[in-house]
Amino acid sequence: IIKESNRKFSLVFLDPPYGNYLVTQALELLRTNSVLTDDAILVCESSVDDEINYDGYVLYKEYKYSQIKITILKTKE
Numbered sequence: 001i002i003k004e005s006n007r008k009f010s011l012v013f014l015d016p017p018y019g020n021y022l023v024t025q026a027l028e029l030l031r032t033n034s035v036l037t038d039d040a041i042l043v044c045e046s047s048v049d050d051e052i053n054y055d056g057y058v059l060y061k062e063y064k065y066s067q068i069k070i071t072i073l074k075t076k077e
Contacts, residue, residue: 041072
């Protein structure tokens, strides 16, 4: 539905259930469906143990708080 609306988003917060590579899957869907602006910022919450594949994005910052990881990405310009 979002793709069909032709909307573009500049700020996205992702906080799916931990594990199962859901952050990576969500990032891939956002990128392949062209719903992000050229200067979009994505804030992803995950477990510190979760591996995030952020191909197509630039890692801006990453913070670790106990068992939680906050990853801030930007779209590639």
